[in-house]
Amino acid sequence: MRVLFATSEAYPLIKTGGLADVSGALPKAISHLKQFKGDIRILIPGYSAVLSKLKSPQTVANIVALGHACSLITGKMPDSGLTVIAIQNAHLYERPGGPYSDELGQDWVDNALRFGVLSRIASLLCSKNSPLLDWQPDLIQCNDWQTGLAPAYMKLIDKSTTKSILSIHNLAFQGCFDASWLKPLELPAAHFQINGFEYFKQISFLKAGIFYADKLSTVSPTYAQEIQTSKCGFGMEGLLKTRSSDLTGIVNGIDTQEWNPASDVHLIKHYSNNRITGKKAIKHALQQQLGLQMDANAPLLGVVSRLTYQKGLDLLPEMMPKLIKHGCQFAILGSGDKVLEAHFSALEERYPAQVSMNTGYHEHLSHNIMAGCDMFIMPSRFEPCGLNQLYGLAYGTPPIVSLTGGLADSVCDTNEMSLKNNTATGFVVKNVNSASLLVTINRAINYWKDKKTWRKIQSNGMQRDISWDSSAIDYLALYEKTRSNN
Ligand code: ADP
Ligand code: GLC
Numbered sequence: 377m378r379v380l381f382a383t384s385e386a387y388p389l390i391k392t393g394g395l396a397d398v399s400g401a402l403p404k405a406i407s408h409l410k411q412f413k414g415d416i417r418i419l420i421p422g423y424s425a426v427l428s429k430l431k432s433p434q435t436v437a438n439i440v441a442l443g444h445a446c447s448l449i450t451g452k453m454p455d456s457g458l459t460v461i462a463i464q465n466a467h468l469y470e471r472p473g474g475p476y477s478d479e480l481g482q483d484w485v486d487n488a489l490r491f492g493v494l495s496r497i498a499s500l501l502c503s504k505n506s507p508l509l510d511w512q513p514d515l516i517q518c519n520d521w522q523t524g525l526a527p528a529y530m531k532l533i534d535k536s537t538t539k540s541i542l543s544i545h546n547l548a549f550q551g552c553f554d555a556s557w558l559k560p561l562e563l564p565a566a567h568f569q570i571n572g573f574e575y576f577k578q579i580s581f582l583k584a585g586i587f588y589a590d591k592l593s594t595v596s597p598t599y600a601q602e603i604q605t606s607k608c609g610f611g612m613e614g615l616l617k618t619r620s621s622d623l624t625g626i627v628n629g630i631d632t633q634e635w636n637p638a639s640d641v642h643l644i645k646h647y648s649n650n651r652i653t654g655k656k657a658i659k660h661a662l663q664q665q666l667g668l669q670m671d672a673n674a675p676l677l678g679v680v681s682r683l684t685y686q687k688g689l690d691l692l693p694e695m696m697p698k699l700i701k702h703g704c705q706f707a708i709l710g711s712g713d714k715v716l717e718a719h720f721s722a723l724e725e726r727y728p729a730q731v732s733m734n735t736g737y738h739e740h741l742s743h744n745i746m747a748g749c750d751m752f753i754m755p756s757r758f759e760p761c762g763l764n765q766l767y768g769l770a771y772g773t774p775p776i777v778s779l780t781g782g783l784a785d786s787v788c789d790t791n792e793m794s795l796k797n798n799t800a801t802g803f804v805v806k807n808v809n810s811a812s813l814l815v816t817i818n819r820a821i822n823y824w825k826d827k828k829t830w831r832k833i834q835s836n837g838m839q840r841d842i843s844w845d846s847s848a849i850d851y852l853a854l855y856e857k858t859r860s861n862n
Contacts, residue, residue: 377414377855379406380461380513380538382498384491384522385475386418387634388454389426392474392737393682394628394763395520395545398595401631402851404456405844412852415459417511419501421469421494422449422462429454430462437507441496442489442562444468448497448507455633461508463497488553491522491581492561499529502538515855517541521551524585525561528573531588532564539858542585544594546760547603547610548686551581576611586615591858592623593851595761596782600625608758608781624854627785628761629844630770635743637771642743647772649838652831655747655772662748666732668705674730675821676705678749678773680742680764683712688755688778688808693719695814700730704821707745709734746771751820755805755813759783765802769837774830775802776813776820786842790823790833801837 385391387400403416420426427433430451437448447464463469468490473479476487484490495518500506502513516538518526523542530536557579558565568574573584586592594600602608604617616623634640637655638648644661647654656672663670677699681687689710696706700723708720708731720733734741746752752768752775761782768775769786777783787802794800805816824830 377412377515377859378511378513379403379414379416379855380419380498380501380516381416381519382419382494382516382523382526383519384421384494386420386453386460387631389420389429389460390423390475391739392476394761397631397763398545398628399519400453400455401629401634401844402848403458404453404631405629405848406851407456407458409848409852411849415511417459417461417513418453419461419463419494419498421475421490422464423475424470426460426462427464427470430460431457433462435464439497439500439507441493441500442560444489444493446493446497461501463494465493468493487551488557488579489560491551492525492557495523495525495581496529496562498523498526499534499536502530502536503534505534513538515539515541515859517543517855518585518589519543520545521549521580521582521585524551524581524583525563525573526585527588527590528563528567528584532567533562539591539861540589541591541593541854541858542589544582544586544592544603544760547582547608547612548758550575550583550610550612552576552578553581554578583612583615586612586619590622590861591854592616592619593854594623594625596627596785597625598784599760599781602758602781624850626847626850626854627782628763628766629847630763630766630842632770632843635767635770637747640743640747642740643747647747649772649835652772652834658744658748659750662707662744663705665744666707666734667728668707668732669729671705674703674705675751675824676707676749677817678745678752679706679708679710680745681710681754683710683716685713686757686759688757689753690716691755691808691810691813692753693723694810695817696723696731698814699817700727702821705730707732707749709738709741709745711735711737746773749773750824751776751803753817754778754783755808756780756783757808762786766842769801769840769842772834772838774820774833774837776805776816777802778805778808790820795829795832798832798836800833801840802833
């Protein structure tokens with residue numbers, strides 16, 4: 377089976393969030409399955425970071441997509457050696473700033489074109505006009521809105537026989553653009569309608585994918601249900617309901633090569649469930665590095681996140697002084713909402729020995745916060761899957777989460793019963809509001825003070841198999857189902 381995995385980010389080439397983690401790890405996990413007799417290749421825009429990190433790059437074809445001349449460069453993933461096809465066009469992709477926005481955080485004004493080209497080339501690679509004649513995919517897995525137009529091009533223009541899956545990592549991002557993009561995107565105007573890619577008078581890349589892909593997947597079973605309701609469907613619930621029988625929820629795993637406290641290259645000490653002492657040294661070093669008081673007896677709470685409404689972290693600043701008064705410390709790494717960044721920075725200024733606020737993107741610090749903290753806070757308003765709570769489980773840093781999406785599917789609240797049957801792995805806030813979150817954090821801290829019980833909670837999480845192994849098997853089953861049209 378030949379699979380093209382089309383994505384706008386993949387770790388370690390380029391990363392802004394969980395999509396990169398999944399795009400780096402899932403194709404690798406599938407390619408390692410004994411049952412997988414095939415070849416999986418990653419298609420990605422040739423941002424500067426991608427081109428500089430690709431191993432053994434080679435230009436294999438030139439192609440014009442939406443009027444833009446591009447080169448296709450194949451190379452190897454630096455970690456897994458998997459084949460990558462990067463689309464090179466300096467004007468579109470080699471810019472300072474991020475994959476979606478400039479250095480000031482403003483979306484690139486031509487994102488419709490940039491990801492239109494990605495989608496168009498994905499479709500061309502699955503067509504009779506592919507410039508890679510010796511490699512025709514049987515199946516394409518598209519990820520999020522950035523590749524959502526590919527299934528539309530495949531059905532409407534290229535009449536492709538390749539099967540398609542659209543994987544929804546976050547329904548909140550829908551890639552909606554003005555109708556004036558119809559022409560530059562070379563989309564047939566006749567399908568700019570409700571039974572097509574039109575969405576409230578705009579072109580929606582995500583809706584196109586949901587409408588035209590053969591199968592749909594999302595990143596947890598609970599989120600697969602939630603997106604069919606008005607509460608979490610972001611207006612797409614009606615369409616998703618009509619496609620219910622084609623929609624599967626498969627929970628993300630973690631890349632145990634990258635995220636394993638026993639071998640993590642970012643840590644000064646390694647530890648495991650059987651020998652957890654190294655975690656203490658990492659906490660000590662983290663407190664020192666962040667300028668926090670070096671106190672082993674202060675509960676250290678971690679946050680690593682995009683700072684957006686989704687993540688619910690705006691609930692924290694108000695309650696932090698109450699927790700700080702009782703000796704808590706906070707290690708925060710996050711960027712996004714400038715007002716929230718400023719709130720956390722103000723708290724750091726007021727309580728320098730107990731709060732550390734770090735903006736920007738720092739892979740090394742994110743691993744050290746995960747390992748060095750006692751617990752991890754993730755009160756998301758919605759969370760398709762979430763990877764950080766999974767890292768928290770693996771690192772003996774029990775997560776405090778809300779009851780939604782993948783968080784609900786991966787964290788089991790601590791109570792008498794779950795402690796007794798060894799399923800307690802973290803703390804769950806039922807209603808996302810400041811008061812409930814505070815109660816839950818205090819509940820977690822009380823358990824933390826009881827060292828024996830805390831070890832049990834840590835151990836339950838650390839023993840869970842949250843690698844990609846079983847989810848990769850589920851994806852392979854989905855690939856086979858999609859191919860055979862069931
Ligand atoms: P989402 O994709 O919605 O942002 P996930 O929990 O699925 O949420 O994944 C987030 C990923 O991005 C994790 O690997 C997390 O460690 C990482 N991350 C988020 N913010 C930062 C940051 N400021 N620096 C480093 N890594 C970050
Ligand atoms: C999205 C979601 C997150 C998920 C990630 C990878 O960014 O917000 O919940 O873990 O994609 O699937």
